[in-house]
Amino acid sequence: MLKKILIGLAILFVAIQFYRPARNISSGPASNNIGNAYAVPEDVNAILTKACNDCHSNNTVYPWYASIQPVAAWLDHHVDEGKGELNFDEFLTYKPRKAHHKMEEVNEMVKEGEMPLDSYTWIHKDAVLTEAEKLALANWSVAVMDTIAKQYPEVLIPQKR
Template structure:
């Protein structure tokens, strides 16, 4: 009985190798790439490429193990989630309000050590950010926030409006 279970599992592993998710690979240039609207110096561009773009752009550089199932499914899901949250290839197309929010989130995530993810830096050791790199990203975000139109004041709720009449 155990032998049959092992054979079924091996067969299942072989079969799933033929069910592949779509890869996140597209040749730029991207019309809404962050660099089309915001200055990205060589240092920051290098940091973003090494630590961010695999999950937060339209072009992922895949390691060899991305061809093995079910790892490829996990990676595809991870990249899709990352792009939904922040996509540097589409950043210039975001509203100014969303751009401001994303720059602030980048600063918070990097400062708190939440990004890049530990699971990513375990294998991609070159993506581990030094304090100098974190500071460079933080400064870059602040500089770009300053170029955005002023944030709109918070809308008063209907309750507050009726109290002031």
């Protein structure tokens, strides 16, 4: 009985390896990247690259085990969900109010230590943000918010519901 179950599981494991969803890798120009309209200082860019962009951009750097199911499906889900909420490569397609709000979220998430996700930092140890890195991101998000608010003052007016 146990042998049959193990064989069944082995077959299942092999079978799911054939499931190959498209990867989050884009070769096109990132013309809507946040950096094309807002200043992204060198140090902030480095933090975004190592700690955020795998899930919040159009390019994920995949580790080797990302090819193995069911890990791949699990990672894909995070990338899809993360990108759906906030994509730095699509940032310039956001309306001013949304862009402003997303930066407010960045500020909160980083200060509260909610981003990057724990499951990410278990493996990507260098993505654990130091206090200085958190501060750099938080200050940057405020600077971007200020720039948006100067251009589009209406983002500061609360919306009627």
